Amino acid sequence: MASGNPYAAELAAAKKAVTLAAKLCQTVQQDIMHSGVQAKADKSPVTVADYGSQILVGFSLKMDVSSGPFSLVAEEALDELRKDGAEEILEDITDLVNETIFDDGSYNISFTKEGILSAIDDGKSEGGPSGRHWVLDPIDGTKGFLRGDQYAIALALLDEGKVVLGVLACPNLPLSSINNINGNSSGDKVGALFSATIGCGAQVESLDGSPPQKISVCSIDNPVNASFFESYESAHSMHDLTRSIAEKLGVQAPPVRIDSQAKYGALARGDGAIYLRFPHKGYREKIWDHAGGSIVVTEAGGIVTDAAGKDLDFSKGRFLDLDTGIIATNKELMPSLLKAVQEAIKETNQAASLL
Numbered sequence: 001m002a003s004g005n006p007y008a009a010e011l012a013a014a015k016k017a018v019t020l021a022a023k024l025c026q027t028v029q030q031d032i033m034h035s036g037v038q039a040k041a042d043k044s045p046v047t048v049a050d051y052g053s054q055i056l057v058g059f060s061l062k063m064d065v066s067s068g069p070f071s072l073v074a075e076e077a078l079d080e081l082r083k084d085g086a087e088e089i090l091e092d093i094t095d096l097v098n099e100t101i102f103d104d105g106s107y108n109i110s111f112t113k114e115g116i117l118s119a120i121d122d123g124k125s126e127g128g129p130s131g132r133h134w135v136l137d138p139i140d141g142t143k144g145f146l147r148g149d150q151y152a153i154a155l156a157l158l159d160e161g162k163v164v165l166g167v168l169a170c171p172n173l174p175l176s177s178i179n180n181i182n183g184n185s186s187g188d189k190v191g192a193l194f195s196a197t198i199g200c201g202a203q204v205e206s207l208d209g210s211p212p213q214k215i216s217v218c219s220i221d222n223p224v225n226a227s228f229f230e231s232y233e234s235a236h237s238m239h240d241l242t243r244s245i246a247e248k249l250g251v252q253a254p255p256v257r258i259d260s261q262a263k264y265g266a267l268a269r270g271d272g273a274i275y276l277r278f279p280h281k282g283y284r285e286k287i288w289d290h291a292g293g294s295i296v297v298t299e300a301g302g303i304v305t306d307a308a309g310k311d312l313d314f315s316k317g318r319f320l321d322l323d324t325g326i327i328a329t330n331k332e333l334m335p336s337l338l339k340a341v342q343e344a345i346k347e348t349n350q351a352a353s354l355l
């Protein structure tokens with residue numbers, strides 16, 4: 001741990017919390033066909049592992065970070081668990097959480113069903129511009145998780161409205177490079193834990209505890225040599241708009257489509273040069289989908305902005321209030337990326353107005 005990091009204790013607690021949650025997620029992903037999956041009001045999926053991960057991260061942080069009141073802004077809520085027929089899911093979550101805690105051995109506690117409900121409810125903080133708030137996506141990329149692909153346990157700390165710390169546990173991401181994802185014949189280990197604290201840089205280590213390695217974004221300055229990441233799900237980002245942006249830049253490589261904030265981690269260590277995210281009209285971005293990932297990228301020397309080139313503002317509550325989309329790249333490519341984004345959006349809007 002670098003000395004002089006004012007958030008060193010919080011960083012250690014955050015890494016421990018997401019590593020514990022990753023164990024639970026890995027157990028469930030191996031046996032996903034037998035796990036409870038529900039559809040939320042917005043039709044997105046939620047599994048026993050989303051709830052279990054949220055409970056373990058919240059609990060572990062509460063045990064290990066003592067200073068001040070505890071505030072957690074987390075994705076999952078009690079709504080679906082209050083529905084008829086959810087009793088069995090609640091039992092499964094309780095068993096899963098208790099088994100993970102027992103197997104891990106760090107804490108001597110067993111949750112009751114009431115304790116489980118109350119622990120999920122702990123994540124309903126609204127965040128905001130003052131004080132400290134933990135921000136958690138217990139499984140980012142739940143669709144990827146269900147497919148057996150990429151997902152991340154994404155945790156960040158807001159202090160006076162600014163993200164000061166972020167960790168991303170990516171259990172299915174190769175430790176050295178995304179390029180080892182298929183078949184992994186390189187012998188690259190799987191399971192990466194990215195972390196960053198403000199002013200102290202970004203690191204990656206293995207989920208089973210190899211020493212952290214400093215990471216930085218790639219130094220490509222000619223977009224022709226760049227590759228770009230985007231959502232796997234076309235429902236989450238407009239792939240036709242990103243194609244047009246890439247064409248304007250002269251990007252030659254096909255898009256690298258992976259789920260979750262693993263994209264931010266991969267970008268931060270230079271596996272690719274650009275991240276493009278353009279949700280369909282009307283979608284409001286949530287802070288837990290970007291807080292952890294964005295500080296990992298900025299501390300690795302990159303830039304993360306909205307489509308107008310403005311910094312992301314995490315101080316407005318549970319939602320990000322931003323213009324159109326989110327883009328990330330290195331300092332060299334950002335000016336030409338921003339220009340291409342704005343031209344492509346203008347053309348799309350003009351075409352839509354002719355319909």
Ligand SMILES: Nc1ncnc2c1ncn2[C@@H]1O[C@H](COP(=O)(O)OS(=O)(=O)O)[C@@H](OP(=O)(O)O)[C@H]1O
Pocket residue numbers: 044075137139140141142143144230231232233234235236237258259260261279280283286289
């Ligand atoms: N309609 C729509 N538009 C844009 N974004 C949406 C939409 N629906 C969901 N989400 C959010 O996308 C999160 C995962 O998106 P990713 O791009 O990281 O992964 S993916 O490749 O699209 O699966 C995903 O995070 P999780 O719910 O944590 O999995 C959602 O918060």
Ligand SMILES: [Mg+2]
Pocket residue numbers: 044045075142
């Ligand atoms: Mg979700």
Ligand SMILES: [Mg+2]
Pocket residue numbers: 137139140141288289
């Ligand atoms: Mg998410």
Ligand SMILES: [Mg+2]
Pocket residue numbers: 050075137138139140141142
């Ligand atoms: Mg999630």
